[in-house]
Amino acid sequence: MVTINEEVKNQNGITLHLIPNEKFKTVNIVVKFKARLNRESITKRALLPYVLQQGPSKYPSRKELQIALDDLYGAVLSIDGGKKGNHHILSFRLEVANEKFIPNESSIVEDAVKLLNEVIFKPNTKDQAFNESIFNRERETLRQKIKSVIDDKMRYANMRLIDEMCDGELFQLHVHGYEEDLDQITPEDLYTYYIELLQEDQIDVYVLGDFDSNKMEKIISPIIEQEKRTTSVKNDVEEESTSKRKEPREVVDKQNVQQAKLHIGYRTNIRYQDAEYPALQVFNGILGAFPNSKLFINVREKNSLAYYASSRIESHKGLLLVFSGIAPENYQKAKDIIEEQMKAMKEGDITEDDLSETKELIVNQLLETLDHPQGIIEMLYQQVIAEKELKPDQLIEQIKNVTIDEVIEVGKKIQEDTVYLLTSEGVSANE
Template identity: 40%
Template sequence: MTDIQVKSMEQNGLNLHLGATDKFKTISMMLMINAPLQEETVTARALIPHILQGGTKHYPNRKKLKQKLEDMYGATLTSDVQKKGENQVITFRLDVAAEQFLSDNSTSLFEEALSLLHELLYQPVLEKNAFLSQIVDQEKRALKQRIASIYDDKMRYANVRMTEEMFKNESYRLAPYGREKDLESLTPQTLYEAYETMMEQDRFDLYMIGSFEEDVIKEKVREVFTASRKLSGEMIPTKASEHVKNVNVVHDAQKVKQGKLHLGYRTHSTFRDDDYEAARVGNALFGGFPSSKLFMNVREKESLAYYAASQIESHKGVLMVLSGIEFDKYERAVEIIQEQEQAMKNGDFTDEEVEQAKGMLLNQAFEAMDAPRGIVELSYHEIIANHKKSIQERIENIKKVTKEDVVRAVNKWELDTIYFLKGQGDEA
């Protein structure tokens, strides 16, 4: 299951990562472009990948670009923007069929795809040394709609609000898709300037996962990505969280039919720490799976919540409890969630439950390894943390976790923020 070894090297300031495997009949290229989350740049950088897909020098609009992909045996091109720790990561993904599986392999499909990815980055369609205003306006409208859709999804909205409150004075409060209030001030010229800064200063990691000969791929990348970039310095790991002095309680009121109760904890365990895997097992037991304490006690036994779960973040050291409750169940729901937290800290779980949680986490890892995206996501943790810990190492570490390890890890958790989205006029 973990036989794919991702080999890393540097070429012209580009960090190249190769995972050769016959497991897939495609070659997946994923370019991760990384910069610190910053108020001044977060919205511009969220727009850039969508603007770049609006057209290139040889394929000046979306229609022509789409036609080119179809001509390449139905290649697919996607992009997204994520937050990883206190980093904003733009991802371009281009998937093409591996040539040995095509009936006509007289053309180098991989080279064509690599050249297209390069053109997308280095030769966007421009007017007067700026992006096309038509494309910019279209993408600003689309981003505004995406941000509005988060407001309509109350669970996501509550998570955004809690993150803003919990990390008020830290860059982690920023959402990777940016802020609506920035959109008006962004012009084709200022966005092009942000793009130029990105191309000059951001860290570029290009992953290749699929069926190929490593030496051939390295040579093709060297031929296509000829521009010598300044190699980014060492990644600065996300700053460790300070200890919590007072629990922050925030209530918002809107016209909602169901309350959203979210609790935010500082775990003080990140990817770089020895107890990282133990903290993940702890989260699995606490609220990560349907067999967890939150699900069984808050939702099933007490019928206090429509849903109750927790999720852990690898680089900032955050655990979020998410639940949907009736407005008048607020006090009891907070109480029982904290009872489950204390039960975890007291070791109120069995060795068998620990083994079951470990098994579920291992299954998750093995499932991720069955897709190119999953392999890249697992591997990229090392880049974000600037800490070598291979996928195989992490799997072995999970296998070694004991009940005592979990108790030690969860006793570092500190409740930081309680956020409740309630109905208007509700007194809770």
């Protein structure tokens, strides 16, 4: 069994997670900022990574920042945003060579931490505003990113499903923000929000690699000793109330597409922190997560109704989403067969082979994730989002012990909510 040792310390309103691990030759540092999703700030949070990645005050261009990274034996920096449940997460990731394995070097990691500190806390600003030319350029980059979603029909269909299914809920908010907000945001506005974020977000710092914890704690101090920050911020994980549909809702959009997208959203009423979560993982695995799943075999292979058919769960929101790409004229047949698979799951049409094969696939997937430093950190961070201690080895053990009866019990909680179809113009959804 894989055991991940994590030492957690709270200091100056920031939580430090030290993960000593002799397996890797690099040191990975990840700083995560967590805040509740908010319509007023989502576009600013989406824009910040683009602006901050262009370089801090000390290295005020992408080129100068890259030279500084190259000088640290090719350290790799990335910044991005994402949503988990009702929270938005900003992640700063830095991977740097471990000086233990480089002769005559003793300060690579310390220098890398100082550089990351510059990027996060000392951005390229003037008169309490971000650099105007960089801001304008990166605002256009984000605008193109937002516009590009409509060209990726699978992503677009998934976005529209969430729009309709989670109407009025925080999870509906688009992770890349909204184009109509962009022209209203100024370099001053973004800087003001950035200062607010530093004060109010919950901050977690992860350090993973082959190191001595006491020494690393001292090295990482530039990040956790920010003078302005004095208190820890608690972000609740409570779900806001959601409307329970008596009957599933059907939404049809029409565009000039050759392949229709049929996406169906279900409420699982189970989240990461719930006891049934491991059984939900297995339920989803048997339904549609793998090539041996019911959706793949029955919708795609046996009936040739879909170019793809799969499912996944939103662990922190309690959703199960089914995706399929179909010929427009096959909508009703494909929908019926997808719903038949869900019905079969709920009625216990699951063999011991289905169960054991799927559990093995899930466990192998988790073990593969734990083969990568970033995968380990992301798995550990799930506990922060859910405010529940569930270590990776515990989750793996619980999945191994899931029974068919537990999978059936999960099925009883799952409710179909919204059927979304993106189809070609001139085709009736009832064909």
